[in-house]
Amino acid sequence: MAKTVELVLKEGDAAPAFSAPANNGGTVSLAEFHGQNVILYFYPKDDTPGCTKEACGFRDSLADLAKSKVAVIGVSFDSADSHQQFIAKYNLNFPLLADTDGKIADAYGVRAAGKSVDRRVSFLIGLDGKIIRVVDAGNPDVQLQDMKAAVAGLKKP
Numbered sequence: 001m002a003k004t005v006e007l008v009l010k011e012g013d014a015a016p017a018f019s020a021p022a023n024n025g026g027t028v029s030l031a032e033f034h035g036q037n038v039i040l041y042f043y044p045k046d047d048t049p050g051c052t053k054e055a056c057g058f059r060d061s062l063a064d065l066a067k068s069k070v071a072v073i074g075v076s077f078d079s080a081d082s083h084q085q086f087i088a089k090y091n092l093n094f095p096l097l098a099d100t101d102g103k104i105a106d107a108y109g110v111r112a113a114g115k116s117v118d119r120r121v122s123f124l125i126g127l128d129g130k131i132i133r134v135v136d137a138g139n140p141d142v143q144l145q146d147m148k149a150a151v152a153g154l155k156k157p
Contacts (some may be wrong), residue, residue, distance in 0.1 A: 008109030011134055015040070015125040016107040020075070020097040022085035028073065031124070034141075037070040037132075037154060039147050040127040042118035044108045046078045046086040046096075050120070054140035059092050061148060068151050075099050077116050085132050124150045 009016070015038075027115035030038065041053045041058070058065075058072045065072060072094040078086075083096035097104065099118075107110040110121040122143050124133040133150035137143050 009123070009131055009134065011131050013131050015123065015129055015131050016104075016109070017102045018097075018104045018107065020099055020104055021080045022095045022097055023080055023087050025080065028097055030129075031101065033068070033071050033073075035127065037068065037127060038152070039065070039070060039122060039151070040075065040108075040125060041072070041120075041122040042075050042105060042146070043120055044112075044117045045076060046082045047089065050140045051076075052086075052090060054120070054143055055086070055092055056090055057140065057144040058094065059090065063095050064152060065148075068154050069152065070124075070151050070154075073097060075104055076118055076141070077102060077105070122147050126154075 006035040017030050020025055021085060022028040043054060045051055055074060074096040077098060083098060087096060097146055102111055102116060105118050107121055110118050112119050120138050120143060122135045123131050124147060126132045135143050135146040
C-alpha cells in the first residue's frame with residue numbers, strides 16, 4: 001500500500017472546485033462530474049515514461065472504474081495541445097486538463113517545490129465532493145494500484 005503524505009488537503013476535506021482548459025479545446029470543471037466519484041490525478045509531464053505508464057493504466061482500467069461510477073481526470077502543467085497529442089498517441093479515453101498557471105496544482109497542494117510541474121499525486125473524490133483517498137507515492141504502478149484498491153472499497157451503486 002502506498003504511503004499517504006501530509007498534504008494541504010487530507011482525506012475528508014472538500015475537494016476544491018476547478019475549471020480548466022481540456023485537451024478537446026473545451027473547458028472541464030469538477031462540477032460536471034456531480035453524481036460520480038472522480039479520480040483526479042496530477043502528473044509531471046505528458047509522454048514521459050512514468051506518466052505514460054500511469055495514463056495507460058487508467059485508460060486500461062476505465063471500463064472497470066466506470067462500473068463503480070468513477071470518472072478519471074488527469075492534470076498537468078502541459079498545454080491543451082500537448083495533451084491532445086498525448087491522448088492521440090496512446091488512445092487515452094479521459095480528459096487531461098491544462099493547468100498551465102498551476103492554480104489547480106496549488107489548490108490541491110501538489111506543485112513540486114519551486115517548479116512549474118506537478119508531483120505525482122492522486123485524489124479519489126466521493127459523490128459528496130469530499131476526498132476519500134490521497135495517494136502520494138511517486139511510483140505510477142503504486143499510484144494506480146492504490147487508487148484501484150480505494151475504488152474497490154466504495155459502495156457499489
